[in-house]
Amino acid sequence: MFEKILIANRGEIACRIIRTARRMGIKTVAVFSDADANARHVRLADEAVHIGPAPARDSYLAIENIIAAAKRTDAQAIHPGYGFLSENEAFCRACAEAGIVFIGPPVEAIRAMGSKSEAKKLMEAAGVPLTPGYHGDDQSPERLLKEADAIGYPVLIKAAAGGGGKGMRRVDTREDFLAELASCQREALSAFGDAHVLIERYVVRPRHVEVQVFGDTHGTCVHLFERDCSVQRRHQKVLEEAPAPGLTGKRRGEMGRAALEAARAIKYVGAGTVEFILAPDGAFYFMEMNTRLQVEHPVTEMITGLDLVEWQLRVAAGEPLPLKQDQLAFRGHALEARIYAEDPSKGFLPSIGKLLFLSMPADGAHVRVDAGVDEGDVISPHYDPMIAKLIVWDETREKALSRMRAALADFQIAGVASNIGFLSRLVACGAFAQANLDTALIERESAVLFPPEAPPPDEVFFLAALTQILGEQGVKGCGRHDGWRLNGAFSRAMAFRCGEFENTVEATYLVEIYRFALGKRSVSARGRLTGKMIAAEFDGQHVQAVVVAACGALNIFLDGAAHKLEKLDPLDVAAEGGSGHGGLLAPMPGRIITLLVEPGEKVEKGAPLLILEAMKMEHKLTAPATGAVRAFYCVIDDQVAEGAELIDFEPETI
Template sequence: MITKLLIANRGEIACRVIRTARQLGISTVAVYSDADVNALHVSMADEAVRIGPAPSKDSYLQADRILQAAKQLGVNAIHPGYGFLSENAAFAEACEDAGIRFIGPGAAAIRAMGSKSAAKHIMEQAGVPLVPGYHGDDQSPKTLKQHADNMGYPVLLKAAAGGGGKGMRQVWSEQEFSHALDAAKREAMASFGDDIMLVEKYLTAPRHVEIQVFCDTHGNGVYLFERDCSVQRRHQKIIEEAPAPGMTDALRKQMGEAALKAAQAIDYVGAGTVEFLLDEDGRFYFMEMNTRLQVEHPVTEKISGEDLVDWQIQVANGLPLPKTQDELRLTGHAFEARLYAEDPDHDFLPATGTLRLLQPPQTSTHVRVDTGVIQGDEVSVYYDPMIAKLIVWDTDRDRALQRLLAALRDYHVAGVTTNLEFLYNVAASRPFQQAELVTTFIEKHHDMLFSPAIDEDQTQRLALAALLILLNRQQARQPANPEVPPSPWSLPLAWRANYVHKEQLTLSLQDTLHTVDVLHSGSTEQPGQWTLHIGDNVVQVSGHIEAHTLHARLDDYQQRINWSQDSHRLTLFTATGACHVEHHQPDLGDMDDAATDSDFAAPMNGTMVDVLVTPGTPVTKGTPLLVMEAMKMEHSIVAPADGTVVEFFFQPGDLVDGGARLLEFSRDE
C-alpha cells in the first residue's frame, strides 16, 4: 500500500494531488526549485525538499535528484502530475527499478504513445480511425513538404514527441511551409529534445473531443465520458466542458469504445486521455493519447462524481477499478476556464509580475478553484503562467454557463495582466452560448470576443460613476504630509481656482476616447453626487462601491454591476462582455512629450533564438525579424513598417531582460 507519496511537480496539480492524498491518510512530500521555496504546494505538503535552481531543466526535469530525494525520505510512490516528467518513460522505468511505484502507466505504454508518429501506426493497426497524414521516418524538409503539397493546404505540422501546443504550426500555403517547419522544429527541440515532425491534413471546422479512460492491472477498462476542448489559443485549451454539447448516446459509446481499444492496444494501466477530432459529419479521428492525468480532469470529476486521483492511487495499489462501465453515471454539466497571466490583446503573450490582489469567487458544490498560488506570489518567467482553474457545475449546460459567468465576474486579480476579461467575453458570446464550437473558435469570432457589442451609452455612464466614486475615495484617503499643508494641487483632479467645482474627465472606453464635463453637485456631507454633461445630455449620477460591486444611480435608474481594477485600467462586467475603461490624467504641464518606440522592446525575460534577416537588408512591413523564447513558447518580432534593420543588439543564445531594446530599425521615408 502507498503510505508516503512524493509529487514530482509544482503549482496547482501538486496542490490537487496533496489534497486527495491527505484525505486518504497518505503522507506527502513536495519538491521545489529556488523560485518556489515559498510556494503553496511546499507549505501544503508534510515534507518538502529543494531539487535545484529555478529553470525547470535544472530542477523539475532532474529525474535523478527527484529519485534521490524519494529514497532519502522513504517514499514508496511518486505522482508525476502533468507536464515535466509525467510522460517520461525513462523516469517511470527508473522509479520501478528503485522499488518506487510510478502513479501512471508502464514505461512501454508511455513510449508507445510518446511519439505521435509511432502512436498513429499502433492505432492504425488497432482499427482506430486516423486523420490523413504523413508520419514516416524520412524527415528531410523536401519529403515533408512533398507530402504537404500532395495533401493540399492547409496542413498541420506537429512535433512527434509534442504536447500542449508546443512544436505545432498551421501552414496555409506552400510559401509558408519552410519558415513554419523551421519554427516548429526549433520549438520541439527546445521543449522535448526531439524535432521529428509529422504532417497532417488540417480539418478546417472540427471539434476537439477527448475521452477519459481508466484501466487497471486486472484487465478492466472504462471510459468516463467525454470533454469538449475546442476553445483554444496557440493550440492550448482555455475553456473545456463536459459532456460535449450535442453528443448522442450512440456517438459517445462509439468514441468511448474506440478510446478503450486504443488503450488496450498498448496494455494501458491508469488514467489516460484519448483525443479525437470530431468533424461536422459526425466522423471522428484519433489525434493522440496522453498517458497521464489531464489539466481538464476536474470537469470529468464534476459530472461523474469520482475523484480521479483517488482512482489513480487505487490502481497503483493493485486494486480493481472502483466502478464498472454500467455503474458510472453522467450527471449535469461542467466547465473549466483556465486563468492565465497573459495578454490576449498581444497574441496571448505570457505576462509576469506580482499578484497584488488575488480574490477568487466563493467556492461551493457548484464552484471549485484549483490553484497553486496565493496573493503576493510572483508569476515568474520560468514556468507555465497559469494562475488557476475555475470549475463550475450545474444540472444542465445553460445553468452551468450562468454559474461560469457569475464566477468570472467575482474573480479579481491585480498586479499581472490576465485573460480574465477575455474568458468572460468568450463565455458571454452568442456562439459559445449556443455551443457553436470549433477549434478555430477564437479566430472565427475574433472581433466579437475582443470588442463585445456593449451598450456604449449606458456603459459610459456606469464607467464614469465608478471612476468618480474611486477618485472621490482616493481624495478622501490622501495621506497627510506634516511638512506640506493640505493643498488641492496634490489631487489628480482637473478643477480650476475661482470656478464652480467643475472638471473635465477624459476616458477611453473600448479604446475610444470620450471627454465629459462633470459638475460636483454633492454637499460636504454627501460628496458622492455629480452632474454629467455628455454631449447634449445631462445625467445625474450618484452611488457607492462595496468591495468589487458598483451600485450606481443614473437619474431614476439604479444598477448593480461587478468591476475590477489594475494599475491602469478599470473593467466592468456587462451582460454582453467585459468592457475596459482607462482614465486619462489631466495634463498639468509636466509631461514628457518625447515619444518612445516600443516596437522592438523585448516583451518579457527570455532567450534570443534566432535572427532572421541580415542587417542592411530592406524588409517589408510584417517581415519576421527575430525569434525569442519565453515560458516555453516562441515569439516573433516583426517589422512594423517597410524599412531596414540597422543592428541587432542580441545574438542567438543570449539572455534578454524584459523591456530591453532588441534592435535598431530605420523606417523608409
C-alpha cells in the same frame, strides 16, 4: 494505501493532488525550484523539498533531484501531475529502480505512446481509425516536403514527442512548409528534446474529442465518457466541456470502444486519455494518447461525481477499479475555462508580475476553482502562466453556460493581464452557445472575440474620481479634503486614461455631495469607500464596484468587466516631435531564436522581424507599421530581459 506521496509538479495540479491526498489521509511532499520557494503548492503540502534553480531543466525536469527528494522524505510513491516528467519513460524507470511507485502507467505504455509515430503504428495494428499521414523515420526536409505534397494541403506538422500545442503548425501551402517545419522542429527540440515530427492531413473544421480511460493491474479497463476540447488557440485548449455536444449515443459508444481498444493494445494501467479528431461527417480518427491525467479532467469529475486522482492513487496501490463499465454513468453538463495571465489582444502574450489582487468565485455544488496561486503570488517567466481553472456544472449545457458567464464575472485579477474578458466573450458568442464547434472557432469568430476597444462607460470615470476624492478624505493628517470653502464651492479637474481613451472629470465639491461633469453629462455624486468596495450613487442610481489601487493605476471591476485607469496630470503637456524612430522592446524575458530581416530592410506592417522563445513557446515580434529596420540590438541566442530594446525601427513617413 500509501502513507506519503511526493508530487513532482507545481501550480494548480500540485494543489489539486494535495486536496485529494489530504481527504484520503495521505501526507504529501512538495518539490520546488528557486522561483517557487513561496508558491501555493509549497504552502499547502505537509513537507517541501528544494530541487534546484528556476529553469525547469534544472529542477522540475531533473530526475535525480526528484528521486533524491522522495528518498529523503521516505515518500512511497510519486505523482507526476501533468506536463514536466509525467510522460517521461526515463523517470518512470528511475522510480522503479529506486523502489518508488510511479503513480501512472507502466514504462512500456509510456514508451509505446511516447512517440506519436510509433503510437500510430500500434493503433493501426489494433484497428483504431487513423488520419492519413506520414509517420516515418526519414526526417530530411526534402522527404517531409515530398510527403506533405503527397498528402495534400492543408497539412499538420506535429512534434512526435509533443503535446500542449508545442511543435505543431498548420500549413496551407507548399511555399510555407519548410519555414514552418523549421519552426516546429526548433520548438519541439526545446520543449521535448526531440525534433522528430510527423505529417498528417489537416481535417478541415475538425472537432477535438477525447475519451477518458482507466485501467488497473487486474486487467480491467473502462472509459469515463468523452470531453470536447475543440476551442483552442495555438493548438492549446482554452475551453473544455463534457459530454461532447451533439454526440449521438451510437457515436459515443463507438468512440468509447475505440479508446478501450487503444488502451488494451498497450495493457494500459492508470488514467489516460485517447484523443480523436472528429470530422464534420461524423468520422473520427485517432490523434494521440496522453499517458497521464489531463488538465481538463475536472469536467469528467463533475459529470460522473468521481475523483480521478483518488482512482489514480488506488490503482497505483494495487487496488481494482472502484466501478465496472456498466456501473458508470454521467449526469448534466460541465464546462472548464482556463484562466491565464496573458493578453489576448497581443496574440495571447503571457503576462508576468505580481498578483496584486485576486478574487475568485466561491466553490460550491455548481462552481469549482482549481487554483495554483493566491493573491500576492508572482507569475514568473519560467513556467506556464496558468492562474486557475474555473469549472461549472448544471443540469443542461444552457444552464452551465449561464453559470460560467456569472462565474467569470466574479473572477477579478489585478497586477497582470488576464484572459477573463476574452473568455466572457467566448462563452457568450453565438457559435459557442449554439455548439457550432471546431478547432478554428476562435479564428472564425475573431470579429466577435477581438472587437475594437470600446470606450468605458462614463460611470467608470465617475467611480475613479469618486474613489480618489473619498480616498483623500481618508488620509489622516492631510487637512480637510471635503471641498468646503468659506466663500463657495471648490472645483478641480481629474484626468484619467483607460486604454486609448482619456477623459477629464470636472468635480465640484458641494455640501455632502459632489457634482461631476464629463463632456456634456453632469451628475450629482456621493458614495462610501469600504476597503476595496465602493458604493456610489449617481443622480439617484446606485452603483457598486470593486476598486483596486496598484502601481499608480485604479483597477475598477464593474458589472463583470475590468477597467484599468491611469491617473493623469491635466496640466502635463507631452513633448511633441522627436526623431520618429521607435525601439521595439522585448515583451517578456526570453532567448532570441532567429532574426528574420536584414538591417536596413523595408517591411510592411505586421511583417515578422524576429522570434523570441519564452515560456517554451516561440513568439514573433512584428513590425508595428510600414517602415525600415535600422538596426538589431541583439543576436541569436541572446538572453534578453523584459523591456530590453531589440530593434531600432523607423516608421515610414507620409
